[in-house]
Amino acid sequence: MENIKLTAKDFAxxxxxxxxxxxxxxxxxxxxxxAMAGMGLxxxxxxxxxxxxCSSRFPYxxxxxxxxxIHGRACAVASGVKLSNPELAVWVVTGDGDGLSxxxxxxxxxxxxxxxxxxxxxxxxxxxxxxGQASPTTLLGAxxxxxxxxxxxxxxxxARFAVGLDCTFVARGIDTDMAGNAAILERAAKHKGTAFVxxxxxxxxxxxxxxDTLKDPEKKEDLVxxxxxxxxxxxxxxxxxGITFVNFRAEIIEFKPGSVPAEVAVYDETSAExxxxxxxxxxxxxxxxxxxxxxxxxxxxxxxxxxxVAAIGDTKDNELETLLxxxxxxxxx
Amino acid sequence: MNKSPSKKPIKINELDSITIRFxxxxxxxxxxxxxxxxxxxxxAGNELSTLPDYPSEVxxxxxxxxxxSGFQLSFGxxxxxxxxxxxxxxxxxxxxALVVNIKNIDKGSIIIANSDAFTPAALxxxxxxxxxxxxxxxxxxxxxxxxxxxxxxSTLKDSGLTKAQILKCKNFYVLGIMYWMYxxxxxxTINWIKTKFKKTPELAKANHQVLAxxxxxxxxxxxxDARFQIKKSPVVPGKYRNLTGNEAAAYAxxxxxxxxxxxxxxxxxxxxxxxxxxxxxxxxKANDVVIYQAEDEIAAICSSIGAAFAGCLASTGTSGPGxxxxxxxxxxxxxxELPLVIVNVQRGGPSTGLPTKTEQSDLLQAVYxxxxxxxxxxxxxxxxxxxxxxxxxxxxxAVKYMTxxxxxxxxxxxxxxxxxxxxxxxxxxxxEIPPLPEPERFKPYGRDPETLARPWAYAGLKGYExxxxxxxxxxxxxxxxxxxxxxxxxxxxxxxxxARVAAEIPPTKVYGAAxxxxxxxxxxxxxxxxxxxxxxxxxxxxxxxxxxxxYMNPLPPDLGxxxxxxxxxxxxxxxxxxxxxxxxxxxxxxxxxxxKMQGQALNADEVLAKIxxxxxxx
Numbered sequence: 001m002e003n004i005k006l007t008a009k010d011f012a013x014x015x016x017x018x019x020x021x022x023x024x025x026x027x028x029x030x031x032x033x034x035a036m037a038g039m040g041l042x043x044x045x046x047x048x049x050x051x052x053x054c055s056s057r058f059p060y061x062x063x064x065x066x067x068x069x070i071h072g073r074a075c076a077v078a079s080g081v082k083l084s085n086p087e088l089a090v091w092v093v094t095g096d097g098d099g100l101s102x103x104x105x106x107x108x109x110x111x112x113x114x115x116x117x118x119x120x121x122x123x124x125x126x127x128x129x130x131x132g133q134a135s136p137t138t139l140l141g142a143x144x145x146x147x148x149x150x151x152x153x154x155x156x157x158x159a160r161f162a163v164g165l166d167c168t169f170v171a172r173g174i175d176t177d178m179a180g181n182a183a184i185l186e187r188a189a190k191h192k193g194t195a196f197v198x199x200x201x202x203x204x205x206x207x208x209x210x211x212d213t214l215k216d217p218e219k220k221e222d223l224v225x226x227x228x229x230x231x232x233x234x235x236x237x238x239x240x241x242g243i244t245f246v247n248f249r250a251e252i253i254e255f256k257p258g259s260v261p262a263e264v265a266v267y268d269e270t271s272a273e274x275x276x277x278x279x280x281x282x283x284x285x286x287x288x289x290x291x292x293x294x295x296x297x298x299x300x301x302x303x304x305x306x307x308x309v310a311a312i313g314d315t316k317d318n319e320l321e322t323l324l325x326x327x328x329x330x331x332x333x
Numbered sequence: 334m335n336k337s338p339s340k341k342p343i344k345i346n347e348l349d350s351i352t353i354r355f356x357x358x359x360x361x362x363x364x365x366x367x368x369x370x371x372x373x374x375x376x377a378g379n380e381l382s383t384l385p386d387y388p389s390e391v392x393x394x395x396x397x398x399x400x401x402s403g404f405q406l407s408f409g410x411x412x413x414x415x416x417x418x419x420x421x422x423x424x425x426x427x428x429x430a431l432v433v434n435i436k437n438i439d440k441g442s443i444i445i446a447n448s449d450a451f452t453p454a455a456l457x458x459x460x461x462x463x464x465x466x467x468x469x470x471x472x473x474x475x476x477x478x479x480x481x482x483x484x485x486x487s488t489l490k491d492s493g494l495t496k497a498q499i500l501k502c503k504n505f506y507v508l509g510i511m512y513w514m515y516x517x518x519x520x521x522t523i524n525w526i527k528t529k530f531k532k533t534p535e536l537a538k539a540n541h542q543v544l545a546x547x548x549x550x551x552x553x554x555x556x557x558d559a560r561f562q563i564k565k566s567p568v569v570p571g572k573y574r575n576l577t578g579n580e581a582a583a584y585a586x587x588x589x590x591x592x593x594x595x596x597x598x599x600x601x602x603x604x605x606x607x608x609x610x611x612x613x614x615x616x617x618k619a620n621d622v623v624i625y626q627a628e629d630e631i632a633a634i635c636s637s638i639g640a641a642f643a644g645c646l647a648s649t650g651t652s653g654p655g656x657x658x659x660x661x662x663x664x665x666x667x668x669x670e671l672p673l674v675i676v677n678v679q680r681g682g683p684s685t686g687l688p689t690k691t692e693q694s695d696l697l698q699a700v701y702x703x704x705x706x707x708x709x710x711x712x713x714x715x716x717x718x719x720x721x722x723x724x725x726x727x728x729x730x731a732v733k734y735m736t737x738x739x740x741x742x743x744x745x746x747x748x749x750x751x752x753x754x755x756x757x758x759x760x761x762x763x764x765e766i767p768p769l770p771e772p773e774r775f776k777p778y779g780r781d782p783e784t785l786a787r788p789w790a791y792a793g794l795k796g797y798e799x800x801x802x803x804x805x806x807x808x809x810x811x812x813x814x815x816x817x818x819x820x821x822x823x824x825x826x827x828x829x830x831x832a833r834v835a836a837e838i839p840p841t842k843v844y845g846a847a848x849x850x851x852x853x854x855x856x857x858x859x860x861x862x863x864x865x866x867x868x869x870x871x872x873x874x875x876x877x878x879x880x881x882x883x884y885m886n887p888l889p890p891d892l893g894x895x896x897x898x899x900x901x902x903x904x905x906x907x908x909x910x911x912x913x914x915x916x917x918x919x920x921x922x923x924x925x926x927x928x929k930m931q932g933q934a935l936n937a938d939e940v941l942a943k944i945x946x947x948x949x950x951x
Contacts, residue, residue, distance in 0.1 A: 015812070044795045049639070052803075059800050060813065065792040067642055068802025069635065070665050076632035080639025080647070083623055084598055085793050088643065106635075109628035309618050316621040320591050321572070323620055324584055324755045327528070328521070329574040330376045 004040050008033035011046070013063045019054060024175030024201035028122065029061055031178065032091070035185035036062070041089055048091045049078040051098040054129050054203075055122040058093040072103025075110040078117050086302040089189070092119040096137040097127045100156050104136075111165040114193040115301035120185070121158055121196065122175075124203040125210055132206040144206075160279040162196040163294055166272060169195035170279070170294040175202075176215050180226070180290060187292060193300040200288075214288055225287040227278055229269040229295070232260050235287050243278075243286075250277060250286065269295045347562045350380075350409025352417030353511070356434050357426025357447075358395055359388055359402040362504035367404025368575075368750070369508060369525065373517040374408040375575045375752045380566035381408035382716075382861065384416035384934070385748040389605070389689045396458040401433045410564040412868070414716075414861035416749060418936040424507055426450060426481075428459035440473040445510065447503070449482035481506050488546040492539050502536075502543040509547020516562050519548055569754060576753040578746035579606070581720035582650070582676050583613035587622060588721075588756075589674075589728030590646040592764040598640030598647045600625040600633040602655065605688045606744040607678040610650040630658035634675070638662060641671040642801070644791030646728060650676040653695050654684065656739075660703050663737055667707045667827060669801045670778070670787050672731035672738075676724060679743035681932040690932025691745035693857055694908040699739045700886045700915065706824045708831040710738040711885040713857035717746050718753040723883060725762065730834055732766050735786040741885070743907075745858045745934045772796030777811030785830035787811075835887045841895045845871065845878030848898035851947055853879040854924070856912050859905055859935050866940035875948050885912075893920045901947060903927060905940050 011033040019025045036046055046064035050056035052071035059066025065088075069077045074092045082090045092110075099107050099121045110117055126144065127133040133146035137158060141150040162170040169191040173181040181199065188195035202210040213219050225235040225243070233243035240257045242264030243250050255261050268274050275294040281287065299307075315323075353370070357363045364385055374381050386403040393400030407417035422443040425431040427450040438444075451464050465471050466478045485503040492499065505526075512519050523541055530537035576584070590597035599622065601611040614624045623645065627633040634649045641647035651659060656677045666673045679695045681687025699711045710730050714723035720742050727738040767786040770779070777799040778787050790797035799811065807814040808822055843852070844867060855863040860881050867879040880895060882888070889895075896902055896916070902924035904913040910926045917923065927943045929935050 042795065044793055044798055047643075047792045050802075059802065064798050065642075066800035066802075067639070067669075068800065068804065069638070070661060070803050073631065073635040073662065076627065076635035077639035077642070079627075079632070080598065080600060080625065080636030080641075081643045081792060082639075083625055083636070084596060084640040084643035084645045088793055105628055106632050109632070305618075305623075312619040315619045318620070320588060320758050321755055323587065323591075323617070324574075325572060326574055328372060328525070329572050329755060330521075331572050332378065332568050333570050 004042055006037040006043060008037050010043060011036050011062050011064060013061045015060050017061050018057065020204045022204045023054070024199070025055060025058075025122065027175050027178065028120070028181070028199055028201070029058065031181045031185055032120065033062065034182060035189045036064070036089070036091070038186055039089055039189045045087060046089050046091070047078070047081050048093060049074045049081065050093045051103055052129070053095040053098045053127075055093050055095045056098060072098055072101070073106060074098065075103060075106035075117065075119065079110055079113075079115050082116055083302055083305060086116065086306065090117050092117050094119065094121050096121065096123045096125060096156075096158065097135040100136045100158060100161065108165055111162060111167045111194050111196065113301040114168055114298050116193060118188050118191070118195045119197065121198050122201050123158055123198050124201045124207055125155075126203050126206045128203045128206055157280065157282075158198040159196070159293055160276065162198075163272065163275045163279045167196045167294065168193040168296045168298050169292070170275065171196070171292040172198045172200065172279070172290045174200045174211065174214055174224075174290060177290070184292060187295070191295070192303075193298055223283065223287055225281070225289050227267045227289050227291040227293060229267055229292065232264045232266050233278070234260055234264060245277065248277065250281070252286070269293065272296070346560070347564060348409065349564050350407055350413045351422065351515075351561065351563055352405065352407045352420045353422045353424070354403055354405040354420035354434060355424045356401055356403045356430035357424075357504075358429070359393060359400050360395060361402070361426045362501070363402045363404050363426070366504045366508045367406065369522045370511060370517075371406050371408075371750055372521055372575050373512060373519075374406070374515075374563070375573065376521055377517050378565040378568065379408040379563055380411050380413040380568075381406055381751055382413055382416045383750045384745065387689060396427055396429055396455045398429045398433055398459060401430050403434065408563055409566070411566045412865070413566070414865045415934070415937060418938045424511070426504070426507070428456050428461055428465070431465065432459045432461065438474070441475070443475045443477065444471060445477045445479065445507070447481040447507070448478040449480045479510070484546065484550060485543055488543050489539050492535070492542075494535065494539055498536070499539070502540050505540050505544040506547035509544045509549075510551045513548045513551035514560060516560060519544065568752075572755045573752045574755065575750050576718060576721070577609065577748055577750040578714065578717040578720040578742050579609035579678065579748070580613050581718055581753060582724045582740070582742060582747075583610045585721040585724035586614065586646070586648050586674065586728065587617055587620060588761065589725050589764065590621060592761060593646050593728075593732060593766070596621045596623055596645045598623045598625065598637055598645035600627050600636035600640065600647075600649050601651070602627050602630045602633045604630070604652045604655045606680055606747045607650045607652045607655070607676065609747065610676060630655040631662060634659040634662040634666075634673075637673055638666055638669070638671060641673055642792055644789070644793065646674075646732065647672065648674040648676070648728070650678065652678045652680045652688075653682045653686070653698070656695060656698060657702070663709070664703050664705060664707050665803050666737035667703070667709055668803055668805070670735045670827070672735055672789070674724065674728050674731050675737060675739045677739055677741055678747045679741060687932040689744065691743045691858070691934055692907050692930070692932065693743060693859070694911065695741065696856075696885060696908065696911040697914070699741055706828065708828050709736055709886070710734070710831055710834050711741065712738065712883055713741040713885050714746055715857060715860035715881060715883065717749045717751045720746055721753060729762055729764055730837060732764060732789070733786065734784050734830055734834055735767060735789060736831060741857055743858050769797075776809045777801060778806050778809050780826070784833060785826060832887050834884075835890045838884045838887075838889045841880050841882070841889045841891050843878050843880050843895060846876065847878070849876045849878060850899065851877045851901045851903060851944065852896060852899035853877060853903045853905065853940065853944065854882065854896065854916075855879070855905055856882040856885060859907070862935050862937045862940050863905060865937035866944060869937065869941050870944045875944060877944050877948065888915070888919060896920060896922060901925060903943060903947060905935050905943065907935055
């Protein structure tokens, strides 16, 4: 097979990109174009499918095959594309409202099947395109246009939702963390089966302060923990804090920088249990975890599907008449 | 088949056609014997039409009235167009089956009853205070009370099977009796038993023995004074199989994909009475058929739209409530101008309604039921085997015009069956798709000047990378456009494209005189009943003609002219006048309606009565 070398530029579209100035979508777009280029497939083998929402304008800005479908249905449309032609690299771009509210059912069934979709969910905790209503990830008590007295719905934690569904690849990034996100998307691109990537992102007009503290150079090292397979769960500006597990409960311990105690847990991305505990960390008790929470192996839906076809023995070249005759046809002369 | 000499000469009566109804508990294997009997009549060269009629409960309480399952069929010469109005023979496997069906059979008809099932408890469950087989209430019928349980048990007394296993075979005893009475071949069922029970040879042997015993019993006993030969139909030579409407639709989709040389994609969610399409296609995964049992109706159609974008012949199937759930995505199909076949098997509605019963009440939903100006093509099938032709035509139009197409069938057609002649490749229509220009000249919304279809450049095709979606498009380039004038242009183009499908519609056939007093005009599943009624009416000297519409949107271009040649128009339909409303809107005519909303098909008697009422004023 020819060695295909594409760059992010090959995926850049000529259309004017219409997001608000300062929106994290610009950064994610760049990172995604890079991740695609790294997949090594011919240009025409990429498909970006989206639903409705700000993030869902993505397909227009990626110069491949793209389908800007309807609200919540991106995973369903994308599943049809992928199963029809498993050679295609199918990316789904969605948001917290699109992917977890109106499209929640399709999201969870895509993950259940482990169909080979790369799902990137932009979590800005708001319905932005309809101008500021509470979304399924809006924090409890937050005042929005549809919740003037504060939300009374408990929010979803998207990454933990995916972990809970035994998704074979789950990660979380922060839009402005270029290096971190690039690494996550690169791994998602290579994953077989469903890859679910949550990207934390603020919405300039409606949730302008969201996640700001996670990006503050002074505070972020104490508020964010980067999980990495095989590495101890350590964080803090001085790398002096770690996570231990006592009776399945996480605790933070402090120690002298440079001497990580043995009881600090070493992250294991193959462990569903650890992924569940860590992805559940909430502020202010715990640092917000980012990185690859879960990476496991399971046959993909399309693999199992076409294995079955191979097992029956392909008969697609049979005469139409044979195909239509079935076992109980009779002849009238 | 060997005919053993009978004890005494038996009178053979020759009949044009006959209607038989098997009825019993839903656990009695009624549908199974019905299908076997239907196959035997087909193999014997009869025309036939079947109507399975079963309760919506998976297993209603045994012996209850709600649990009665029925299978009716009519077979005979070419005059057989429907499963018949009233059975000439009723097979009642228990008292509940008798009580449910007796009101629909004429005096003088034959009732074959399993007398062993008429126990005091079963009689009470069915609401009888005394045994109708003994108390004389059936004296106006020809009753054959046969102890089927006892006879089955004595046949299998040495089989080593349990009593429960033995009694499960009793339906084959009855089938054996029926094969003898109607001089039908027993071998196809024997072969079927051998295949079906391959893994349990003891059950294969038992069912075979019981079937043969039923046949032999009829031959040996003097209970029957007559045997019937039913006239055969002069059929076109060829290879045949018996297909239900759902199977026919499934095979049409496979055939369409073969003619198009693309994979078939069928995304679907289980729903009565459309599920058999999914199940039939699921057996054909190795024939380039991709089936996808989606998480819901919306995902079913959305996955199909994705498949169309990836170049498959995309299709989905459902029934009324499911079609409602698919409405938004159907709009996406319309604006993204992707080919998509939606088979909608209509059932009694609204909501869950009568999920196993038939109706024609989704016509307006199919033609108009979407947000925005959202035209698409709607076709309707006329008979179980015609579900093949209609679905194949739907697929041909979908890809030629790059549009969603809804094919309307209903529970009457989907569950009913008739012989289907397997077509030769050369007899099938050609599939054309809009030409795909060179990549440099490719515009996602460039149009074929004749059909207005846009090119079908699918994901994975080198040099045609492009973006589509639900937002309004600029004509030609396909880029997103909010321009007011462009929206009107695009709305008109989409409407005009669907209107041009009229060029595909053959001239409307009028059965009978081309002008006169009354034209009965129908659509979809009422074809058999209307044709039979009009034939009957003409025999009695009434001047009446009929026409049947397959293309519901757009309507046949000559339909107005055809209708204006008659003084009166009668539109029989299984709804409250949906097609009549469309005809009034399109042609400013005032047709008369004959409307039935009982979950049962309109029958020829009802149509005939209405014709007489109109023409004779009675």
